[in-house]
Amino acid sequence: MANRGEVAAGASGHAHAHTSPDSDRRWLTGALAVIVVFMLGEITVGVLAGSLALLSDAAHMLTDSASIVLALWAIRLAARPAAGRMTYGWKRVEILSAQANGVTLLVLAAWLAYEAIRRLVHPPEVTGALVLITALCGIVVNLAATWMISRANRSSLNVEGAFQHILNDLFAFIATAVAGVVIVTTGFARADAIATLVVVVLMIKAGVGLVRASSRIFLEAAPLDLDPAAIGREMATQDSVLEVHDLHIWEITSGSPALSAHVLVPPDSDCHAVRADLNRLLTTSHNIEHSTLQVDHAQSGAGAHCDHPHGPSHRADHR
Incomplete structure (x- = not known):
């Protein structure tokens, strides 16, 4: 599953309020x-x-x-x-x-x-x-x-x-x-x-x-203005992304959405570049500034799937 060295936090920034x-x-x-x-x-x-x-x-x-x-x-x-x-x-x-x-x-x-x-x-x-x-x-x-x-x-x-x-x-x-x-x-x-x-x-x-x-x-439900299924599908359509699963979206407090996910990419892909692109997408398109993405290479011969995903999987072939 995960290589802990591939776990990284997303974009920083905590200014959510309009006043101090x-x-x-x-x-x-x-x-x-x-x-x-x-x-x-x-x-x-x-x-x-x-x-x-x-x-x-x-x-x-x-x-x-x-x-x-x-x-x-x-x-x-x-x-x-x-x-x-x-x-x-x-x-x-x-x-x-x-x-x-x-x-x-x-x-x-x-x-x-x-x-x-x-x-x-x-x-x-x-x-x-x-x-x-x-x-x-x-x-x-x-x-x-x-x-x-x-x-x-x-x-x-x-x-x-x-x-x-x-x-x-x-x-x-x-x-x-x-x-x-x-x-x-x-x-x-x-x-x-x-x-x-x-x-x-x-x-x-x-x-x-x-x-x-x-x-x-x-209850750590996704905010009403964020659709986890739609966001998962959008992430799966990005270049070099084969599958997105273990996708969780919640709010730390009101106005502070957070996201975590496990992402599989082809063996020859640059994990760091994919992570950066996905963080940019989440920040600019969905205002999710707190994201943790675990990006791993898909195992050769095992296909682009995780054996035991938690929750639905979003795959590139299901665009």
């Missing part, structure tokens, strides 16, 4: 400060007004604050260099943060759905004017926080998790403002609970998306 970690931290910290100040005021008004929508918004803003703190911690930890047993560094911590944000959205959605249904059956008295004024202020605050986080690197699933929390809170305040208008103009108290259910649907959608995306990375 320091810049991301500044934007996230600014959003955190705005949200915490407003959340404390909203809790006070929600209790005085007897509004579940406002209290649910405040609870959501608490998870927003926690999600940003978690994202900031993950950014700091992920910046540590690879060392010792942590051969990839701590980059996967960002995915843990994203998954935690998704799970908290789903748990909070379940609790709010229960409370909203209970209030639909037995609607309490709600002070519509306080609900409306607070919700309008909340829209302004969340617009500012959403803009701040949008300036950070949203290609990071970690930052995207915090962004989804804030974005859903913005939707929540819009729904709450509508409920406040309805209560003030018609006295229909159930509008408060209905607004909460609208927010619950949005929270479930965002939470499921985050959990699904982070789970794909933990």
Whole structure:
């Protein structure tokens, strides 16, 4: 099988983010400060007004604050260099943060759905004017926080998790403002609970998306925009390539795809040149900058095949 001397890493380069970690931290910290100040005021008004929508918004803003703190911690930890047993560094911590944000959205959605249904059956008295004024202020605050986080690197699933929390809170305040208008103009108290259910649907959608995306990375599935079968066939059509197998594509963290493969070439081919050509193809055509290719000469008389490939084989005669 492999000659260890033929194992080489692909193209180097680790710049995947559009902004620096320091810049991301500044934007996230600014959003955190705005949200915490407003959340404390909203809790006070929600209790005085007897509004579940406002209290649910405040609870959501608490998870927003926690999600940003978690994202900031993950950014700091992920910046540590690879060392010792942590051969990839701590980059996967960002995915843990994203998954935690998704799970908290789903748990909070379940609790709010229960409370909203209970209030639909037995609607309490709600002070519509306080609900409306607070919700309008909340829209302004969340617009500012959403803009701040949008300036950070949203290609990071970690930052995207915090962004989804804030974005859903913005939707929540819009729904709450509508409920406040309805209560003030018609006295229909159930509008408060209905607004909460609208927010619950949005929270479930965002939470499921985050959990699904982070789970794909933990399961080391290929990124959605990269088709392993198509890439394997494309590699097999390159000059001097007889077969590609043991092809694996995964993500170290969001936006950092990696690839490894075993490549067989004719006995008289230059393994180093083939490896360089394949690395160039992977980098330029598929933005895969982390690749490890094991290139070996096919054994004479054995054909251009590996006896025990792991996964499908891609061969030059199957173009």
